Amino acid sequence: MRLSRYFLPVMKESPAEAQIVSHKLMLRAGLVRQTAAGIYAWLPLGLRVLQKISQIVREEQDRAGAIELLMPTLQSADLWRESGRYDAYGPEMLRITDRHDREILYGPTNEEMITSVFRDAARSYRDLPRTLYHIQWKFRDEVRPRFGVMRGREFLMKDAYSFDLDEAGARHSYNRMFVAYLRTYKRMGLRAIPMQADTGPIGGDLSHEFIVLAPTGESEVFYHTAWEQDRALDVNADDAVALQEFVGALTADYAATDEKRDLDREREAGEALCTSRGIEVGHIFYFGTKYSDSMGLKVQGPGGTEIVPQMGSYGIGVSRLMGAIIEASHDDKGIVWPDAVAPYAVGLINMRADDAACAAAADDLYATLTAAGVEVLYDDRDERGGAKFATMDLIGLPWQIVVGPKGLANGVVEVKRRATGEKVELSPEDAVARVSAK
Amino acid sequence: MRLSRYFLPVMKESPAEAQIVSHKLMLRAGLVRQTAAGIYAWLPLGLRVLQKISQIVREEQDRAGAIELLMPTLQSADLWRESGRYDAYGPEMLRITDRHDREILYGPTNEEMITSVFRDAARSYRDLPRTLYHIQWKFRDEVRPRFGVMRGREFLMKDAYSFDLDEAGARHSYNRMFVAYLRTYKRMGLRAIPMQADTGPIGGDLSHEFIVLAPTGESEVFYHTAWEQDRALDVNADDAVALQEFVGALTADYAATDEKRDLDREREAGEALCTSRGIEVGHIFYFGTKYSDSMGLKVQGPGGTEIVPQMGSYGIGVSRLMGAIIEASHDDKGIVWPDAVAPYAVGLINMRADDAACAAAADDLYATLTAAGVEVLYDDRDERGGAKFATMDLIGLPWQIVVGPKGLANGVVEVKRRATGEKVELSPEDAVARVSAK
Known part of the structure; x- marks a missing residue:
């Protein structure tokens, strides 16, 4: 591309509204422009990075056996009433009334919709296991959007959902995504540490956040110094036992967010304990039958009995990753793109x-x-x-x-x-x- | 992909809600599922076609010198107040109030936003000409959504916007897109006829619709039988004079939608006059300084004078194209995908x-x-x-x-x-x- 014919509005000075380095550099380097509070237009150079990040995410999802589809941005409120979340979800949900006075919303996540799509399609145990994912714009009406695309309102997310016949299968699907996530970040030149995390309003009882260390991170994190070494990720993900051992060994080293600190383990770690601030770049959950139960998803088992599928969900903040990569890779002259995501x-x-x-x-x-x-x-x-x-x-x-x-x-x-x-x-x-x- | 691990919920029977063949086949072949009125989830097979159509559109836009960016789905009402369209736009615009009671909307089109983005970036005549485009989800709150993705509410559109220093330049940009559109449809195995069209609420004085003939089309069209032949599209689009001649020769044969009929020319055509129904798959406009004037977009000319850029906009209904392709290519057993867009x-x-x-x-x-x-x-x-x-x-x-x-x-x-x-x-x-x- 010839710059004389391109659209690259760079800025010499940092705009006053930008507080953190990634936000400043994304504006200065002509990657994005804010068009409303927490809402950004992706200029040509920024879009190319967004597409490269998306493509790495896509390839690692495909490699993990997940199947891509694409759900719409707007959802019916009735769908969320089935799970009981329409009333439970806070003011972050953007609620909309259409011309016929029907209640709709801009999807902040897609558990209800994917459960409904899968419920309409799956009949028998032979239709499982499946993991489905999409890469789509989401909206969360943050009370105070800030830090550029790191805490925007309209943001691009990859969210995957797994459907399994039993808990062991669900754990295997979870472990597959666990490794796929580590591979994804590594390909982008990031080291992300998985940390046990609270499951929050999404529900469930097994969850990890993936955290990139950065002084500007939104939360404090605690981890064993072993996490600062590079980890090999060569494991046969089709072998459930080997994969469980691999994930178990990997997570044996302590790492936790503020909410999940284990002071005993921190004492054990002694001088090997590190603390830093971190940026969440992914979050995975196993939540059992929370949605399949409430929304009536069931399939016919081999013996004619009914099976209620076990589910998990797996999110990566695609647009947020661009900010995290810049936080992790820049100098006083500007951005230093890792080769894999360079525009x-x-x-x-x-x-x-x-x-x-x-x-x-x-x-x-x-x-x-x-x-x-x-x-x-x-x-x-x-x-x-x-x-x-x-x-x-x-x-x-x-x-x-x-x-x-x-x-x-x-x-x-x-x-x-x-x-x-x-x-x-x-x-x-x-x-x-x-x-x-x- | 092994079907035993895929997600392809086909149906033996046509659902009752589907009236036209493309809608029936898209449901039966597991391409889409409706998730709310006029809103669809794209199942894995359908998404692959959508991606292939998008990629052809993208390649032909790039080839025409247009530069891709990505604007957000939600826009601020204030932006639309600058052009005066916030109040003028009808109930098709989905108006939203966020948690801080700010008025926003789901973009039905992007003239205002691109004018604002370009206004912030362009300083001098050397920043022009430029054509910018994006492929993004739009929303129009149709009073009666129907025909599946052909008249949905949430739909994928490619919209491009050209900025030129004078009318001659704008006409050249318009002609470039004219040919790029014909190339785009041809690559998908479609023959689309350009027809002079009303400019509608978008404004301007030069406009063509691109129409694919199909008995289920939404409007009646009239054209010379010469349009049923294949046209060569090999012209050097960098040569403004040659390109104008080419487009002039191409459009010399009569073709018009219902609103733009010319009964004299129809009499002239005599027995060569054909009539059919058609599906609109693209619409291009030259509208001069309508938005640059109202929104204060101007750049410094070579002599220090101010220049108000001439603009045009160019839309292709990407998701709608999937329906149009199926209308044009199916038999009683199902869909017959053209090679270029087959999943x-x-x-x-x-x-x-x-x-x-x-x-x-x-x-x-x-x-x-x-x-x-x-x-x-x-x-x-x-x-x-x-x-x-x-x-x-x-x-x-x-x-x-x-x-x-x-x-x-x-x-x-x-x-x-x-x-x-x-x-x-x-x-x-x-x-x-x-x-x-x-």
């Missing part, structure tokens, strides 16, 4: 748009990289070099290639790795090879 | 799940096809062959491969083309080659 892999800078040789060499590199399938944002504008460097550092693409008259005279361009600042001079061919290497 | 390319049927040789051969074909990048839905269930055939014909995948004991004894499987019903017996290797050929 473009390479920022190509032509230092002298008014120099025919520079323009020809940069155009050539742009064509070569694009043909090789490398995603390039090409700053072909007639601007000062300093402004171009500042913009590229701010938007944080993993690689920068700089084409200037001095280098060209020697047959080289400059290749810079954004994360380390390391610069090398290479021939254009070697530059292409360097940024294309996996 | 899977191949339906693989194992006739005898209880026969080890059949299962091994079918598993093998499944693995080979999947490894070759072919999307396969594999019916590995222990069901009668007749039921499997009926399901495959109903869901309308372009190719079927049937593995049965008799054929296997002779070293062959059966390959059927859904559209023609043509069947051939081929070795498994040749079957793979046949369904993989582009």
